[in-house]
Amino acid sequence: MSGTLTAALQAILDHPLFGFGITLGAYQLALALFERTRxxxxQPVLLSMGLVVGVLLLCGIDYAKYRASVNMLSVFLGPATVALAVPLFLNLRxxxxxxxxxxxxxxxxxxxATALGIGFAWLFGADHVMQMTVLPKSVTSPIAMLIAxxxxxxxxxxxxxxxxVGVIGAICGPGLLTRIGVHSPAARGMALGITAHAVGTAQALQEGEETGAxxxxxxxxMGGATAILLPLVVALVA
Known part of the structure; x- marks a missing residue:
């Protein structure tokens, strides 16, 4: 009986969609806890990341195996990004x-935001490579990686x-904006989008359609301007 149970458990762990399932499950659980407690x-991204890491360590699954099992999620990244056009269209006026x-x-x-990043890196004695790594911190990962x-x-x-940056911005940003008296949905959305990119946008969408837009x-x-202008500015300064 014990051997059968072990084999069944191992079959679940080896299933190609195991990583896919625990990733979605962890995020839904984190989202439910956040909405209940506020x-x-x-914060859903931070908590779900911790839950997934914990499950992987507990089950002895390495990152390569996990990445292979969540390849399907990458297929949905494109449509999810394009779907952001819906609130934009609804708030076009x-x-x-x-x-x-x-x-x-x-x-x-x-x-x-860009200047403060490299400014603090320089102030704390970071070398040139690290400064160039920190410089595109305020844009989404694919753009930031290419720029860096x-x-x-x-x-x-x-x-x-x-x-x-995204997680800290999503955690601290809404409360800070409220404390300093920023209540306009447009202003709150701009602040979260510029400083906390995709994670901040996910947080903004929870506040409302206009804020998310x-x-x-x-x-x-911010991503487009940074990708075009930042390399030019660095080249001119250098």
């Missing part, structure tokens, strides 16, 4: 009304910085 440290404030906010806040590699940084480490807009514009 405790900032139960509002976006048009605030077009110039949006562009001005993007220019000033985006530049400040182009500038001479470490692409994999850039993705880690992006994740850290402006966060998605800010994330997209």
């Amino acid at each position: 405790w900032v440290f139960l 509002r976006i048009r009304q605030l077009l110039w404030p949006v562009l001005l906010t993007l220019a000033l806040a985006g530049s400040l 590699e182009q500038l001479g940084g470490i692409a994999a480490l850039a993705a880690v910085f992006v994740l850290i 402006f966060s998605a807009l800010a994330m997209s514009l």
Whole structure:
């Protein structure tokens, strides 16, 4: 009986969709806990990541095997990103009304977020490679990794910085914005999208459709502007 149970358990662990299942299950559990408690440290991305890591360690599954079992999730990344166009379309009139404030906010806040990142890296004695790795921290991982590699940084480490910034922004951003009196959905969305990219946008969508729309807009514009302008600025400065 024990041998049969062990074999059944091993069959489950070896199933190609095991990683897929625990990833979705962990996120749904984390999301349910966050919505019930609204405790900032139960931020769904952070908590689900910890749950998945715990399950993998408990079951003795290495990262290569887990990555192979969640390849299907990558297929949905494209449609999920395109789906962000839905709140943008539904709030298109509002976006048009605030077009110039949006562009001005993007220019000033985006530049400040980027400058602060490399400024703190320099202040704490980081070398050139690490500075170039930190520089694109405020955009989504695929863009940040490409920019970091182009500038001479470490692409994999850039993705880690992006994740850290996104999670911290999603945890601390809404409460901080409320405390300093920022209640406009458009302003809150822009702040979360510029500083916390995709994770911040997920948080913004939980606040409301308009907040999510402006966060998605800010994330997209920030990513495009950074990918085009940042290498040019670094080349001119160097």
